[in-house]
Amino acid sequence: MIDFGKNAGFDLKGRHRAEARFQWMGKIAIAISLFFLAAMVFTIARDASxxxxxxxxxxxxxxxxxxxxxxxxxxxxxxxxxxxxxxxxxxxxxxxxxxxxxxxxxxxxxxxxxxxxxxxxxxxxxxxxxxxxxxxxxxxxxxxxxxxxxxxxxxxxxxxxxxxxxxxxxxxxxxxxxxxWGFLTNGDSREPEVAGILSALVGTAYSLAVCFAFAFPVGIGAAIYLEEFAPKSRLSDLIEVNINNLAAVPSIVFGLLGLSMFLGVFGMPRSSPLVGGLVLALMTLPTMIIAARAALRSVPPSFKEGALALGASPVQAVFHHVFPVAMPGMLTGSIVGMAQALGETAPLLMIGMVAFIVDIPTSILEPATALPVQIFLWADSPERAFTEKTAAAIIVLLVFLVSMNLIAILLRRKLETRF
Amino acid sequence: MTVNAIDITTKNRPMWLDRAVIIVLALMAGVAILVTVGIVFSLVFEAYLFFEKVSVTDFLFGLEWSPQTAIRADQVGSTGSFGVLPLINGTLLISAIAMAVATPLGLASAVYLSEYASKRARSWIKPALEILAGIPTVVYGFFAALTLAPIIRMTGGKLGLEVASESALAAGIVMGIMIVPLISSLSDDVINAVPQSLRDASFGLGATRSETIRKVVLPAALPGISGSLLLATSRAIGETMIVLMAAGMAAKLSLNPLDAVTTITVQIVALLTGDQEFDSAKTLSAFALGLFLFIITLGINVLALGIVRKYQEQYD
Amino acid sequence: MLDPIISARGVNVFYGDSQALFDIELDVLPNKVTALIGPSGCGKSTFLRSINRMNDLIPVCRFEGELTLSGQDIYDKSVDVVALRAQVGMVFQKPNPFPKSIFENVAYGLRIHKMCTAKSELQDRVEWSLKSAGLWEEVSHRLDEPGNSLSGGQQQRLCIARAIAVQPKVVLMDEPCSALDPIATAVIEDLIDSLRKDYTIIIVTHSMQQAARISQRTAFFHLGKLVEFGETKTIFTTPKDERTQNYITGRIG
Incomplete structure (x- = not known):
């Protein structure tokens, strides 16, 4: 009386075929994306070898x-x-x-x-x-x-x-x-056979240090204020909207800001890791704040309430009870932020870290270059040997990125307190 | 009998210290606003100096971009043209190619991952796609310029087509791949937010999964997906390194993806690297471009957020 | 004595390692309203969802036993679930109209199963469905408005119209009135009564009064087992099992 076999009408064959096609489109899309990833890794590894x-x-x-x-x-x-x-x-x-x-x-x-x-x-x-x-x-x-x-x-x-x-x-x-060994121990050179990434590595290290020194405390401080102390007002709404918008501003605009403000108005030394680090810090700040707020939100309110009930002031409650618990999460968030800053190139170009630097910089005020900028400069060179150096430098950069992300993941797992 | 009153005054900590700490924290939060103010101020200020030398209409509607520095003081504005339209052309052409690549790949991936993939498959595919998002753009630029562009040129040659060595196609395709994880993860969130009850209703009526996705889930998720596509577009427009390394400096009006075009971001870099006078029209034009770029991307982002917010209200 | 339209024999359903239904044996008669009652978590919804294989959507859910519709085993390999669900409709606990217009909600099933070729035919069927669901008078002038602009009770009647538009043989209802106010509930109970001459209806309800009002046959489930099944009158006046007695008098559940 009722037919619900495979020939029951309802255009079953056609619809099941459409279903299969639809699934295949999804699989193919993923395959294409992963293929490009593999192709990039393969060609870079091949060139670097x-x-x-x-x-x-x-x-x-x-x-x-x-x-x-x-x-x-x-x-x-x-x-x-x-x-x-x-x-x-x-x-x-x-x-x-x-x-x-x-x-x-x-x-x-x-x-x-x-x-x-x-x-x-x-x-x-x-x-x-x-x-x-x-x-x-x-x-x-x-x-x-x-x-x-x-x-x-x-x-x-x-x-x-x-x-x-x-x-x-x-x-x-x-x-x-x-x-x-020269690749890791030499500075840049016009001769591809002896060019190395040491000066770029040192420049990057200084820049990231400056970036962290500024972005971490300010980011955490801002997050603590917004999450724990700020009254719900139009001002704090405005700050939130601001942070979300800043996270989506193109990186080159931060470079322009660095150029006109830090170099122009404040007269800081051009091409220095100080300026580079500050520009990177401004770029990383929104990410840091968002991650730190998430970490603070994950702390159960009972921690703070318990402390307050015992007579602690709000500041004491937050800093002695909430903050230490949220710290691991904030730390992992900041490591991820640093990893993003590590790969940024455009703003550093704007503030002049694009010169031919041979000497290893010894302070954050000296002209320096950074690893992604070094990659950019070498990529421009037509000599085949420089192409290979570029690929090798990219691998060094990627190794750093992967390590930082792995450290963040491991840190998160190890320090995850169960509530 | 005396009763000891409970002392509730703060003994250990002076009130002012607490307030001072909170004020310092508030100032740190204020840095966010300060940065935005700084960006707007510096861009507007320098752009204003630029528009004293070149008129706004020349800038916005001029058809030619060949920025020259005035050699003599009285030559200001009459040498070189600062029309931004060829740059908009190049930017939109490359972004359009990127979105044409990224949208189908990103949406199809998102749909497959959220509706079809097993937990095990999802557990490695999603991180793999996230890796694409974590690769620095300078690496994408290297791949675009030194690997993909020659391949496209060679293939084009074999097909009898005239392909520039710095074609918009090479830069656009690579930029598209870079954007795929952005579209995929944003759309994934949006699709997952569609209530299961709607899917149940559709399945209960005898729809296949693809029908349910196409006729119920995706239409329901459309505002959120539109928002994510807008954000991806804004990202493509603001991208610098890929186009700097793989696209050219040729400012022209062309819709041919095999042509070499230049973008707003490339020109900003070109104008400000190298020797320059700080207040010439040439260098100031970079800030005008920066302001233009900032306004456009901000506008798109606000629009995207607005659409997503309206959509969230639908399900609350 | 009518032939049963749905028969369950030795039905066992598992969610992973835990068992939800134990050896269910049940016959549902055509064109009657059969109520499934019992305390929360007793498995009545699980049984209902086995009939149109909605449980297939839950990966950890496992079905054992025999469940036949019109004499055919619905879990047989030759069965196409799409065709099955086109003929066994479902109305859910919380009204879930699609975010589409009222017209498109009702037309959805007709479109995907390609049941109406001409536009006029489609419109006629939509009108007929809305009339059968007692909703036509209220929405005929605003068919293009979104389905969720209606009140809760109207939305549920829309979902019923949507389900019967494809003219299923059986309509499954999973606590359709639990999210509605008493007036809307009364409207839907009348509707169910009028529908039973064309459809077989199986309704899960946690309201005994509702079961007593609208059903002809009642099955009492307890802790995954079918405790008692028979004429509604009998179940509520002279139950055979002590557990049934306890549930009806409010001592359990």
């Missing part, structure tokens, strides 16, 4: 009195010694053009590396020593097989003669690949 090791070339330095290099060197760099050593390796190379190509095997930084070696062990002067110096990025790329040797010789980066020289060096054991 090239800089894990660095190529070094072994030179026989003749700094004896016979060559006269040691005495006559007025330059801070011992470039002449490098060139002499290379000539000595390949005595048959006579033509000036060929010699220039030969000199290109060593990094322009090599001369400075030798100067540093001499500073550390002055006994090298007046002797013949074998030293390892950084090879050029071209040589490094060639050894990794990244130079296109199928092109005709004229268009190639590495000529036939150079190819033979490199083969000789390899046979004689004068080339080696070592772990690229």
């Amino acid at each position: 090239g800089i894990i090791k660095q190529t070094q070339i072994q030179l026989q330095l003749d700094l004896t009195d016979a060559t006269g290099i040691a005495q006559n060197n007025k330059h801070p760099s011992y470039g002449k010694a490098v060139k002499a050593a290379l000539r000595a390796q390949f005595p048959k190379v006579k033509k000036r053009k060929d010699k220039k190509r030969l000199y290109g095997f060593a990094s322009p930084e090599a001369g400075f590396e030798i100067a540093r070696m001499i500073d550390e062990s002055p006994e090298i002067l007046g002797r013949i020593t074998k030293v390892w110096v950084t090879a050029s990025d071209g040589l490094d790329l060639y050894l990794r097989g990244k130079v296109d040797m199928d092109l005709p010789e004229r268009q190639r980066r590495v000529s036939d003669a150079e190819r033979d020289w490199i083969a000789t060096l390899q046979e004689q054991g004068h080339l080696r690949r070592v772990f690229n």
